[in-house]
Amino acid sequence: MKLTLHIWRQADRNSPGRLVTYQLDGVSPDMSFLEMLDLLNEQLASSGQEPVAFDHDCREGICGMCSLVINGVPHGPLKGTTTCQLHMRHFKDGDSIYIEPFRAKAFPVIRDLVVDRSAFDRVIEAGGYISTNTGSAPEANTVPVPKEEADTALDAATCIGCGACVAACPNASAMLFVAAKVAHFAHLPHGQPERHRRVLRMVQEMDRQGFGNCSNFEECEAACPKEIPVRFIAEMNRDYLRALCSRAADEV
Amino acid sequence: MNRLQRLVQSSIGAKIAIATTGLLLFAFVIVHLLGNLQLYRGRDAMNSYAETLQHLGPLLWLARLILLGLFLSHLVLGFRLYRANRLARGEEDYYVKRSAHRDDLRRQKAKAAAMMLASGAVILLFVLYHLMHFTLGWIQPSAHHLTETLPDGSTRHDVYGMVIAGFQNPINVFVYVPAMLLLGWHLFHGAVSVLQTLGLTHPVWRPVAEKVLWFLVAFVVVGNCFIPLSILLGFGPQGG
Numbered sequence: 001m002k003l004t005l006h007i008w009r010q011a012d013r014n015s016p017g018r019l020v021t022y023q024l025d026g027v028s029p030d031m032s033f034l035e036m037l038d039l040l041n042e043q044l045a046s047s048g049q050e051p052v053a054f055d056h057d058c059r060e061g062i063c064g065m066c067s068l069v070i071n072g073v074p075h076g077p078l079k080g081t082t083t084c085q086l087h088m089r090h091f092k093d094g095d096s097i098y099i100e101p102f103r104a105k106a107f108p109v110i111r112d113l114v115v116d117r118s119a120f121d122r123v124i125e126a127g128g129y130i131s132t133n134t135g136s137a138p139e140a141n142t143v144p145v146p147k148e149e150a151d152t153a154l155d156a157a158t159c160i161g162c163g164a165c166v167a168a169c170p171n172a173s174a175m176l177f178v179a180a181k182v183a184h185f186a187h188l189p190h191g192q193p194e195r196h197r198r199v200l201r202m203v204q205e206m207d208r209q210g211f212g213n214c215s216n217f218e219e220c221e222a223a224c225p226k227e228i229p230v231r232f233i234a235e236m237n238r239d240y241l242r243a244l245c246s247r248a249a250d251e252v
Numbered sequence: 253m254n255r256l257q258r259l260v261q262s263s264i265g266a267k268i269a270i271a272t273t274g275l276l277l278f279a280f281v282i283v284h285l286l287g288n289l290q291l292y293r294g295r296d297a298m299n300s301y302a303e304t305l306q307h308l309g310p311l312l313w314l315a316r317l318i319l320l321g322l323f324l325s326h327l328v329l330g331f332r333l334y335r336a337n338r339l340a341r342g343e344e345d346y347y348v349k350r351s352a353h354r355d356d357l358r359r360q361k362a363k364a365a366a367m368m369l370a371s372g373a374v375i376l377l378f379v380l381y382h383l384m385h386f387t388l389g390w391i392q393p394s395a396h397h398l399t400e401t402l403p404d405g406s407t408r409h410d411v412y413g414m415v416i417a418g419f420q421n422p423i424n425v426f427v428y429v430p431a432m433l434l435l436g437w438h439l440f441h442g443a444v445s446v447l448q449t450l451g452l453t454h455p456v457w458r459p460v461a462e463k464v465l466w467f468l469v470a471f472v473v474v475g476n477c478f479i480p481l482s483i484l485l486g487f488g489p490q491g492g
Contacts, residue, residue: 006347019347072350079354098348105342168352170366171337173263203264212340213263213333216445217362222352231453238451240264244255 001027001088004096005040007052010109013116017109019098029089033076034059034066036088037099053112061085061225064160067167068113069100074164074223082162082225102167106174106210117163119209123178124161126205130185131193143189153187156180158226165220165228171212176220178206179232186239196248199239204252263336266329271449273326274442280319281435282468285475288415291489295412299400302411327376334369364441371438378431385418392418416490419483428480436473443469 003024010017024040031039034056041051057065061082068083070076076086091097101109106119159180166174182199185191191198214233221230243249259265287305290298305312353359364371381391389396395417398410418424443465452458482488 008347017344069346069348072346072348073352100346100348103342103344103346105340107342109344170341170362172340172342173337175263203262207263210340211263212337213267214449215333215337215365215368216441216448217365218358219352219362222354222358230448234448234451234453236451237264237268237449238453240262241259241268241451244259244265249255249258 001029001091001093001095003027003036003091003094006096006098007113008100008109009052009112010101012111013108017112019100027088029087031088032059032084033068033070033086033088034084053110053114055114056084059084062160064162067102067115067117067162067164069098069102069167071098074102074167075162075225079222080225080227082160085225102163104163104166104172104211106172107163107166115163117161119211120161120163120174120177122209123174123202123205124181126201127181127185127198128194128201130190132190145189149187153184156183156187156228156232159184159224159228160226162225164223164225166211168219168223169212169214170217170219171215173214173220174206174209174211175214175233175236176224176228176230178202179230179236180228182236182239183232186235195239196243196246197252199236199243200248200252203236203240260329266333267449270326270329270333271442271446273322273329275446276322277319277326278439278442278468278472280322281439281472285472288479289475291412291415291479294489295400295410298412298415299408299410303408306409323379327372330369330372361441361444364437365445367437368441371434374431374434375438378427378435381427381431385424386414391424392421412489415479416483419480422484425480425484429477432473432476435476436469439469439472 005022005024006019007022008017009020022040022044024036024043027036027039034054037052037054044051055065055067057063059066061084064082066075066083068075070083070086075081075083076090078086078090099113101107101113101115102117103109103115107115107117110116157180159177161177163174163177165176166172169175182202185198186195216230218230221228260269287301290301308315351359351362353362385391386396392414395414398413398417399407400410400413401407419428444462446465447458447461452461479488483490
């Protein structure tokens with residue numbers, strides 16, 4: 001396959017960036033999108049040019065490191081798929097592909113396609129701990145968890161924190177991410193003691209990091225590689241309101 | 253008070269506040285339409301209804317004050333959210349912008365959401381026109397001072413005649429009908445968003461409540477467009 005790539009190049013956080021066009025030949029349809037970029041980088045390096053910087057780690061769709069906005073959609077055109085799991089067979093020979101970094105005020109570009117997503121870490125940190133006894137493991141069935149609740153908690157827990165929700169949202173809102181993290185514990189007995197404090201602190205930190213508000217575009221759900229539903233945002237809204245009426249609001 | 257302040261200042265709280273004020277304004281619009289439909293029960297019904305409202309005295313002013321408060325908070329919150337969202341997006345925009353949605357209804361919903369500030373601004377202009385027209389009587393002063401003489405010889409404000417005269421003028425109809433369609437577009441987003449924002453996730457009640465809201469939006473749009481059109485085209489209540 002022969003491709004025309006338009007890739008965002010930016011030297012560092014403070015320099016202006018621009019789209020640079022590259023012609024890439026010899027792309028196999030079996031390559032993943034990141035392997036295609038590896039091929040480009042090999043060619044750039046061997047001709048003495050600076051390779052394109054992009055984030056990646058596990059390349060198995062579970063670490064949340066890979067990003068990229070491909071032809072206007074975070075993680076590219078395939079539903080429920082991370083960029084690393086997107087294969088070139090979904091593109092045609094001769095295609096033009098626009099590759100841009102995830103964009104948001106809270107996700108500054110570090111270099112080329114790499115953005116700083118540590119704002120997410122700060123939201124997680126704000127969530128704090130769960131109360132649990134240390135020492136020998138308790139008997140497995142001491143705390144019964146209904147199957148449906150456990151399933152819902154796990155649905156929320158599939159969030160890999162990649163930031164596609166923020167990148168896709170016209171408001172750069174992180175509500176789907178925060179909602180998934182909140183719901184993950186709100187559906188389990190272990191998350192109950194700190195439930196109110198957790199949602200108050202995480203929402204407060206989310207606002208502090210400069211993410212936008214939810215306008216119910218639902219672009220986040222459509223772009224999420226783990227297909228986390230926006231229903232969790234509704235749950236978080238309710239949880240937040242309830243927490244604000246609770247005693248926890250006095251300490252947070 | 254501290255908590256209320258925190259509610260409005262947080263992202264989720266601001267959304268809850270704008271949803272609640274929107275819902276209350278929507279309730280007003282429904283009641284307003286139900287009142288207007290008195291037109292079809294004749295001159296006497298319409299004018300008595302108007303007279304009852306006028307005779308509420310201080311209660312009428314209280315209602316107007318609450319309405320103004322709701323309207324202004326809805327407006328200020330909407331503008332503040334819009335500004336915050338623009339800021340959150342950052343300076344650099346995407347070169348290629350595409351919706352990740354694959355189905356059409358979702359794309360329409362997203363479009364209505366993106367239009368909220370614009371549709372809201374036009375509705376604001378319309379409300380000002382509407383007040384100048386029927387409340388203050390600046391648009392058609394001649395129709396505003398019509399009176400109805402009752403059998404006992406006393407007179408009262410002829411609202412029925414005023415509305416008929418208003419909508420026999422095509423210019424007014426061309427202002428009202430598009431404004432009502434735009435209001436429908438604004439309410440469409442409201443109807444699909446309010447339950448999400450207020451956190452109703454029940455698998456049975458959420459779809460039911462959504463359908464009820466959709467029906468009410470359709471009722472408001474059809475009803476409010478029907479009144480001016482029926483008068484202009486001559487199949488509704490007639491003057492004289």
